[in-house]
Amino acid sequence: LLYGYSNARVRAMKGELLKKPQVLDLLGAKTQNGIIEMLSHTPYKENILSLSLRFKNEELVELALGQNFAYNSQKLLRIAPKPSRRALLAFMERYDILNIKTILLSKRLGKKGEEMAHYTMGAGSLSFGDLKAMWELPDALSVLSYLRYSEIGQKIFAMHSFAKAKESVSGGRDFEQLFGMLDSYYYASATAAIIGTGKDSQLLRSIILSEADAKNALTVLRCKAAGMDTEGALLHLVTFGTLQKGFFESIANEKDMKGAIAKVRSKFGIEESKALSLSIIEAELESRLVATSLRALSFSMMSIGAIVGYLFLKEEEMSNIRKISRGKALGLSDAQISQMLVFA
Incomplete structure (x- = not known):
């Protein structure tokens, strides 16, 4: 009974998700207006309508997606039984971390707030007011100073040195050290919030740790592609996951x-391919993690x-x-875009 109502509501919400053929239909659209027209016949209709007078083209698509995701995330928090909320809130801090990274990266690239604001996800503990305020700040150091006094910022900098965070964004650095701090905070916070030793708790922890493994593998590949030596690449690993340091060193x-x-594909059970693009x-x-996580979660008895x-x-x-x-918008072919799509 505790989980019956919320599970029924979640099943109904899953029924509103777009099916694979609907997503692929979007790929066939010739213009942004074609994509928008198709989305206006889906559960994104209200979001498209509410934003269409102020925004156009890909910006309208981005904002409609973000608004819809925020609405559904808040709905999940409302229907989740009380025993589940602490773990759910910690899990949803992944969106705070993603938003913070996006904002910091835009500052490093010299992008203006209004150019990039629609790339944030409206979920997590940071309000739209917080996100807007950070977008409007002049540089990464100002963003960190603002973040320091937010709820999540206080938790991040209780775990990691604020002085080191400031140092990592100075002198034209690539922010990888700071991003590692943010990721480490999330993995530590999310796994700590999932209390208990039952199968469901162990399952959720294993999903988060598997994400950390995948992130570390991608980090090492990116470092190698950038010409970094082994010692330098290993410094960028987050200290979570199930895989040993020796694997990443190899x-x-x-x-x-x-x-x-090839070594990464083999380790994660991905079919061999000639494609060598990091994207x-x-x-x-991502596809492998989503598929294995959903397969495992289908047996979960918890909301x-x-x-x-x-x-x-x-x-x-x-x-x-x-x-x-x-x-x-970037002029990529349908074949190029199709390679980047993920379906569980």
């Missing part, structure tokens, strides 16, 4: 990217399991639509 020590990518291996890892399963599917849907919209 990736970095491969003589070329082909060998490194493709990232999509392959938190059903809710997390829905969030994975909703993230996947939103990410695919964004890739299609952005890809077309």
Whole structure:
């Protein structure tokens, strides 16, 4: 009874998710207006209508996706039974971390707030007011100073040195050290919030740790592609996950990217491929993680399991639509965009 109502509501919400053929239909649209027209016949209709007088083209698509995701995330928090909320809130801090990274990255790239604001996800503990305020700040150091006094910022900098965070954004650095701090905070916070030793708790922890493994593998591949040596690449690992440091060292020590990518594919059970693009291996890892997580979550008896399963599917849907919209705006071919899409 405790979880019956919320699980029924989540099943109903899953029924509103776009099916794979609907997403692929978007890929066939010739223009942004074509994508918008198709989305206006889906559960995104109200979001499109409410924003269409002020925004156009891919910006309208981005904002409609973000608004819809925020609405559904808040709905999940309302229907989740009280025993599940602490773990759910900690899990949803992943969106805070993603938003913070996006804002910091935009500052490093010299982008204006209004150019990038629609790339944030309206979920997590940071309000739209907080996000807007950070977007309007002049640089990364100002963002960190603002973040320091937010609820999540206080928790992050209780775990990691604020002085080191400031140092990591100075002198034209690439922010990887800071991003590692943010990721480490999330993995520590989320796993600590999932209390208990039952199968469901162990399952959720294992999903989060698997994400950390995939992130570390991608980090080492990116460092190797950038010409970084093994020692430097290993410094960027987050200290969570199930895979040993020796595995990541072996990736970095491969003589070329082909060998490194093959080793990652083999470890994560991904089919061999001639494709060596990091964006493709990232999509392959994401697809593998979503598929295995959803398969495991389908056996969960807790509402938190059903809710997390829905969030994975909703993230996947939103990410695919964004890739299609952005890809077309950048002039990519349908074949190029299709390689980046993820379906569980």
